[in-house]
Amino acid sequence: MSAFSAIETKRDVDQNEFTPDIEPQATWCPGCGDFGVLKALKGAMTEVGKNPDEVLLVTGIGCSGKLSSYFDSYGYHSIHGRSLPIARASKLANPNLEVVAAGGDGDGYGIGGNHFMHTARENHDMVYIVFNNEIFGLTKGQTSPTSPKGHKSKTQPHGSAKDPVRPLSMSLSAGASYIARTAAVNPNQAKEILVEAIEHDGFAHIDFLTQCPTWNKDAKQYVPYTDVQDDEDFSFEVTDRQEAGEMMYEAESRLSQGEVLTGRFYREDRPSYGQEKRHTGEMPEQPLAERYFDDSYEWERSADLMHRHR
Amino acid sequence: MTNDELLWRIAGGSGDGIDSTSQNFAKALMRSGLNIFTHRHYPSRIRGGHTYVEVRAASHEVKSRGDGYNFLLALGDSFARNPQEDAYYGNEEVKPLTENLDDLREGGVIVYDEGLLDESDVADLDEQAEENGWHVYPLNLRGLAREHGREVMRNTAGVGATAALLGMELDPVEELMEERMSGEVLEQNLEILEIAKNEVEEREFTHDLQIPAVEDGGNDEQVLVSGSTAIAYGAIDEGCRFISGYPMTPWTDVFTIMSQNLPEFGGIAEQVEDEIAAASLAIGASHAGVKAMSGSSGGGFALMSEPLGLAEMAETPIVLVEAMRAGPSTGMPTKPEQGDLEHVLYTSQGDSNRVVFAPGNAQEAYEQTRRAFQLAYNYQLPAIVLYDQKLSGELINVDEAFFDREPNPSLGSVLTEEEIADAPHHHSGKFNRYRHDVENGVSPRSIPGQEDGRFLVTGNEHTPQGHISEDPDNRINQMDRRMEKLESIRAELDANDQSSQTVYTPDDEAEHQYGIMTFGSQQGTVEEATKRLSDDGHSVKALGVSELLPYPTEEVKAFLDSVDQCMIVEMNASAQFRGLTQKELGGYGEMMTSLLKYNGNPFEPEEIVEGFESSISGDGDAPGHSTTFVPAASD
Numbered sequence: 001m002s003a004f005s006a007i008e009t010k011r012d013v014d015q016n017e018f019t020p021d022i023e024p025q026a027t028w029c030p031g032c033g034d035f036g037v038l039k040a041l042k043g044a045m046t047e048v049g050k051n052p053d054e055v056l057l058v059t060g061i062g063c064s065g066k067l068s069s070y071f072d073s074y075g076y077h078s079i080h081g082r083s084l085p086i087a088r089a090s091k092l093a094n095p096n097l098e099v100v101a102a103g104g105d106g107d108g109y110g111i112g113g114n115h116f117m118h119t120a121r122e123n124h125d126m127v128y129i130v131f132n133n134e135i136f137g138l139t140k141g142q143t144s145p146t147s148p149k150g151h152k153s154k155t156q157p158h159g160s161a162k163d164p165v166r167p168l169s170m171s172l173s174a175g176a177s178y179i180a181r182t183a184a185v186n187p188n189q190a191k192e193i194l195v196e197a198i199e200h201d202g203f204a205h206i207d208f209l210t211q212c213p214t215w216n217k218d219a220k221q222y223v224p225y226t227d228v229q230d231d232e233d234f235s236f237e238v239t240d241r242q243e244a245g246e247m248m249y250e251a252e253s254r255l256s257q258g259e260v261l262t263g264r265f266y267r268e269d270r271p272s273y274g275q276e277k278r279h280t281g282e283m284p285e286q287p288l289a290e291r292y293f294d295d296s297y298e299w300e301r302s303a304d305l306m307h308r309h310r
Numbered sequence: 311m312t313n314d315e316l317l318w319r320i321a322g323g324s325g326d327g328i329d330s331t332s333q334n335f336a337k338a339l340m341r342s343g344l345n346i347f348t349h350r351h352y353p354s355r356i357r358g359g360h361t362y363v364e365v366r367a368a369s370h371e372v373k374s375r376g377d378g379y380n381f382l383l384a385l386g387d388s389f390a391r392n393p394q395e396d397a398y399y400g401n402e403e404v405k406p407l408t409e410n411l412d413d414l415r416e417g418g419v420i421v422y423d424e425g426l427l428d429e430s431d432v433a434d435l436d437e438q439a440e441e442n443g444w445h446v447y448p449l450n451l452r453g454l455a456r457e458h459g460r461e462v463m464r465n466t467a468g469v470g471a472t473a474a475l476l477g478m479e480l481d482p483v484e485e486l487m488e489e490r491m492s493g494e495v496l497e498q499n500l501e502i503l504e505i506a507k508n509e510v511e512e513r514e515f516t517h518d519l520q521i522p523a524v525e526d527g528g529n530d531e532q533v534l535v536s537g538s539t540a541i542a543y544g545a546i547d548e549g550c551r552f553i554s555g556y557p558m559t560p561w562t563d564v565f566t567i568m569s570q571n572l573p574e575f576g577g578i579a580e581q582v583e584d585e586i587a588a589a590s591l592a593i594g595a596s597h598a599g600v601k602a603m604s605g606s607s608g609g610g611f612a613l614m615s616e617p618l619g620l621a622e623m624a625e626t627p628i629v630l631v632e633a634m635r636a637g638p639s640t641g642m643p644t645k646p647e648q649g650d651l652e653h654v655l656y657t658s659q660g661d662s663n664r665v666v667f668a669p670g671n672a673q674e675a676y677e678q679t680r681r682a683f684q685l686a687y688n689y690q691l692p693a694i695v696l697y698d699q700k701l702s703g704e705l706i707n708v709d710e711a712f713f714d715r716e717p718n719p720s721l722g723s724v725l726t727e728e729e730i731a732d733a734p735h736h737h738s739g740k741f742n743r744y745r746h747d748v749e750n751g752v753s754p755r756s757i758p759g760q761e762d763g764r765f766l767v768t769g770n771e772h773t774p775q776g777h778i779s780e781d782p783d784n785r786i787n788q789m790d791r792r793m794e795k796l797e798s799i800r801a802e803l804d805a806n807d808q809s810s811q812t813v814y815t816p817d818d819e820a821e822h823q824y825g826i827m828t829f830g831s832q833q834g835t836v837e838e839a840t841k842r843l844s845d846d847g848h849s850v851k852a853l854g855v856s857e858l859l860p861y862p863t864e865e866v867k868a869f870l871d872s873v874d875q876c877m878i879v880e881m882n883a884s885a886q887f888r889g890l891t892q893k894e895l896g897g898y899g900e901m902m903t904s905l906l907k908y909n910g911n912p913f914e915p916e917e918i919v920e921g922f923e924s925s926i927s928g929d930g931d932a933p934g935h936s937t938t939f940v941p942a943a944s945d
Contacts, residue, residue: 004759005727021738022777056598056758061769068766069777072739074758076597077768077778078590079620085587089594089602090758092578093552097598097758118583277578284576288551289599289757291576292721299717300575302543306710309533310341 003293006053007096017052018042020072027066033210033222034063034131036184038070041100041129043187044194045073050098058087060103060112062138064131064210067102081112088124088273094289095125095274098198102129105146106136109165113145120174120203125272127197127204128176130167133212141215148256164256167207168248168265172241177202177268179244181251181261183209183222189262196264202272209260228263238267313520315368316344317379317415318472320465321406323387325357331465332363333705334490335472337534338482339367340707343524346534347834348705349375351911354559354643358389360405369522373671373706373834377916378413380519381476383468385451386426388461404431417443419517421471423464425452445517447475447510454506459498466499470506478521480507533710537701537831538563540672540708541631542571544679545603549719550629551577552602554591556584558610559643560702561633565605585610589617592628597767599721599757601683605631605695608650609640612657618692619658624767625690625744625755625792627722629682634698636910645910646699648830649882651890654696655859663792665693665799666859670812670833672706674856676713685802687722689752689795696858698881700912701831723754730756730763740775741765746787751794800860811865812837814852816844823849824926825873827866829856829887832879832913839918846919848927855887861894875901875942877926879918883908885940892943899943906938913937 002008019025019042028034045055055073059065061080068075074097078086087101108116108130119128134151136142143156146167150159171179178200182190190208197204209222228234228247236243244266251261277283284291291297318335322328332348340346344367353359366376384407407422408431414420420439422429429435429448439446449471455464466487473480480503487499535543541564545553553572555565569579578595582588588604595602606614611632621628634650636642641649654666665685669675675697682693725733733754736742743765745753753774756763766776771788773779814837815822828836833854840852853869855862870876876898878888885904892899905921907913917937925939 003727004757006761006763007759009761020740053761053764054759058594066778069768072764074764075766075768075776076594076624077766077770078593078624079616079769082586082590082617082620085582085590086594086597089552089554089580089591090598092580093595093598093600093602094759114583115587118587282573283578288576288578288595289759291551292549292599292601292719292724293726297719299549299719300546301715301717302546302571303710303714305543305571306533306713309535309539310337310530310710 003290004094004096006051009051010049011051013046013049013051015042015046018045018072020070026070028063029214031211031213032063033133033184033212034067036187036190037129037131037208037210038067040187040190040194041071043191044198047191047195048198055098055100056087056090058083058090058099058101060107062104062107062136064102064104064107081107081110081115084112084115084119084128087126088119088122091124091126092274092283094287096287099126100129101126102131104137105130105132105134106144109145109167109170117174120171120176120205122273123175123177123202123270125201125203125274127194127206129206129208131210132167132207133210133216135212135216137212137215166249166252168252169245171205172245172248172266176205177270178204179266180264181207181209183225183260183262184211185223186225186262189227193264202268202270209262222260225260225262228261228265238264241266313522314370315366315372315376315522316381316476317376318365318367318381318383319362319379319410320383320385320468321360321362321410322385323358323389323406324352324355324361326385326388327462327465328361328363328385331469332365334483334486335469336365336705338486339365340532340534341482341485342479343526344369344522345372346705346707347372347374350703352644358387360387360409362406362410367522369525374838374915375835375912377914378415380415380418381472382410382414382418382420383472384410384420384422384427385464385468386423388426403427408432411438414442414444417517419475419519420444420446421468421475422448423451423468424448425450425464449510451506455502458502458505463499463502466502467506470503471510474507474510475515476519476521531710532707533713534705534707535672536563536703536705537669537672537675537697538703539567540675541679541695542567543713544676545629545683546571546575547715547717548601548680548683549717550601550603550683551575552592552595552600554580554582554588554604556582556588556606556610558607560635560699561605561607561610561631563702564631564633585613586616589614589628589630593617593621593626596628597626597758601687601721603629603631605633607633607635608637608653611650611653615657618664619660620769621692622658622663622792623769626767627686627690628692629679629686630692630694632694632696633702634696636908642910644699646831646912647881647908647910648698649886649908651696651858651882651886654694655890661793662859663691663796664859665691666696667694668696668830668856668858669701670830670854670856671701672708673712675701678856680718684718684722685799687720689799690723690755691795696830698831723752725754725756725763727760727763730760735762736775738775742774743776744772744788745774746791748791750798751791796860803857803860803862804864811856811862812854813869814840814854816841816851819849820872822851822873824922825869825876826850826852826879826918826922827869827876828852828854828879829858832881835913835915836879836918838915839922842915842919843922850922858890861890863894866891867895870898870901875903875926877922878902878904879913880904881907881912883938901942903942904940906940907936909936911936
């Protein structure tokens with residue numbers, strides 16, 4: 001019997017199994033977009049048939065970081081900006097785990113920007129959800145990396161002099177192999193995209209637009225939205241890097257003008273990091289984590305290296 | 311001059327092959343039956359500059375670098391030759407000859423490469439040689455190498471000349487070459503070695519230095535290892551199969567050895583974007599059920615303080631290595647210091663809840679790395695192996711059988727699925743990962759993917775199920791439980807027969823007038839100094855401390871109680887280890903004096919002897935300018 005039977009025992013899972021039996025269910029503000037992410041994630045996990053015990057959800061700090069508290073799976077509520085390095089090592093240690101990382105726009109595009117760039121580059125097989133509400137929420141309303149130029153806050157009283165980051169373009173140039181943008185106000189699309197992201201074998205980055213009714217009164221900016229796949233005005237090949245790049249640039253420019261474009265922006269069929277590592281012989285076929293429970297495994301000793309030192 | 315030990319120093323520019331040549335030479339001497347200790351000195355640059363390696367070889371046990379040296383092979387800095395006259399670093403070509411002379415013992419031997427070095431650049435070499443009774447042999451090593459192979463082979467010519475001058479057999483050197491090279495390169499090197507030896511043998515020698523006599527033939531059972539090798543192999547034997555890091559001197563030594571070997575052992579090595587990521591990856595791998603390790607040096611370790619605190623709060627086991635170099639900030643990247651002690655003990659927010667070891671030599675480095683993994687995984691906290699640039703790179707011969715240990719695949723306090731099923735769960739269905747009603751403060755964990763074992767990890771204070779909580783009672787319960795682990799570990803370490811503290815007593819007497827205490831890499835040097843002091847009639851013994859957190863209070867108290875006065879030896883400017891000792895023991899300040907060194911070079915035994923005689927027993931000259939004396943607290 002495997003030491004990780006939750007991974008191998010396939011069964012029908014009810015969406016409610018992902019809801020922890022705790023009070024309060026969530027401490028997010030009424031009307032917060034984060035509820036939309038939570039709902040979509042539960043729906044997507046159920047649809048792809050994941051067992052809560054085989055899912056590892058690693059989050060950062062902030063309102064978004066609390067996702068792991070309200071989603072019942074193995075969870076790791078880590079530190080600000082560091083969800084990705086923790087998540088990707090967990091995936092390397094046990095590639096059979098379904099690993100999801102999540103954080104906010106400050107967490108993911110600010111303090112964790114370096115990790116974002118490199119995790120995308122390495123194309124780790126995981127889903128990365130960035131709750132993008134263009135504000136720091138839990139610290140009570142400071143300017144974030146995605147806040148529009150001119151945005152005024154307590155820490156930027158004269159208005160931000162910085163252009164916001166372009167998360168989709170950043171992701172593409174960094175090397176993510178699946179890039180999409182969705183919005184909490186569009187639960188069906190959000191769930192569909194999450195399903196695709198979970199099933200995608202590589203780094204799937206979702207820029208998830210979430211309204212912050214408390215600190216970012218422009219929350220309505222995310223309604224109405226346009227799905228770039230459904231609208232005839234936008235025609236591009238989602239697997240063509242150049243066309244996708246132009247489309248992303250367009251979507252990011254329009255967002256600052258209040259027009260919300262969502263949908264799938266890029267998809268690339270390329271070996272995930274784990275596959276590459278196995279190919280070069282730097283990663284074993286059998287998940288490393290299983291080895292520690294495998295009584296028949298013969299552990300190697302450094303004594304084999306000693307002849308070099310004689 | 312005595313012939314009981316050879317202290318051979320090979321000097322040149324970085325990139326000239328000084329390191330590899332000295333390693334092979336040291337290994338050849340080891341194979342012929344001698345005990346070896348090497349000391350490496352190099353600048354923070356890729357090519358050129360002054361670099362040397364000292365190989366100490368003796369038939370008796372050697373645990374330290376010596377006092378100075380008695381044979382200089384000065385090869386010249388080939389990278390100093392700059393086509394532009396005004397090279398930025400100046401003309402360093404001659405440094406391998408000039409920079410080393412201060413430490414050359416009376417009656418010592420100098421071989422220099424006259425193909426690269428011009429004696430006329432060293433104005434007073436003849437005078438100095440006469441004054442000190444040095445024997446100087448200029449040889450055209452470069453010319454010889456060029457004639458029979460390539461210029462870079464002048465190192466080989468130097469080794470051949472050394473063998474001739476010391477009456478040493480070439481067999482072990484040739485054997486090593488045959489093992490490491492092949493084809494034309496091997497043939498040329500063998501030829502150059504032979505020619506250099508023969509040419510020099512034909513000359514008339516004026517010195518009487520010889521290779522030390524070997525008592526029992528060869529040393530087939532010995533291996534030549536560095537502290538970093540010992541740490542890496544200790545980790546591998548203990549079942550570590552994941553390492554993540556970012557290059558930084560001198561931590562790179564361990565990182566490189568692990569990266570090169572781990573895939574062969576079915577493990578994973580990851581070079582990542584920064585040290586925050588490195589430590590975080592180790593946390594992620596450990597959480598998912600693998601024994602994981604990361605590490606860095608001063609500045610890089612500073613970045614790890616955030617994930618280090620997370621590992622403490624989340625109770626995710628990890629082993630971190632901290633290879634100290636001179637600080638603050640970037641400091642002196644290639645020079646040893648023990649100045650990060652307080653940084654490692656206290657970094658990160660909140661109360662420290664970690665284990666810190668400071669091995670004193672390669673054997674301890676191996677054992678304590680293993681123990682660090684055992685404690686980290688059994689008690690679910692970070693364990694740190696603190697050492698320095700000195701121990702990282704120095705080579706010492708160790709009985710090979712010492713390393714032949716049983717592998718340990720145990721993940722420590724982890725439950726099987728059957729045990730999880732039997733464990734009480736919270737009504738929410740969650741596993742009580744952080745229950746506080748446990749023995750030793752350790753609540754067993756589950757691994758993601760195990761059926762019904764799910765829980766939440768968080769860096770926030772949390773309930774037994776891992777949910778964020780600011781409830782005061784829960785806080786006290788969880789905090790007390792985490793802190794209880796340290797006391798349990800202290801009890802476990804105290805009960806362990808293999809004490810991590812080494813008492814060095816030259817005679818059987820328990821009570822001594824004086825003690826010398828040190829921590830980490832200075833242990834061997836202190837031992838050697840203590841032996842000399844004892845031979846000179848002083849009543850002195852020494853203690854090398856290598857457990858720092860939890861601090862071995864009882865053992866240190868017992869040691870201090872058995873002497874009247876104690877000198878604390880450490881490589882930093884603020885007496886950090888003495889401060890720690892006084893904090894832990896709450897007293898004893900009036901009996902402790904400090905001997906400090908922080909000029910970028912490790913102590914030589916004689917400096918400790920001199921420091922002792924002037925500061926403690928009061929019958930010697932004041933210590934040299936490279937060391938500092940800090941009197942007892944009551945002075």
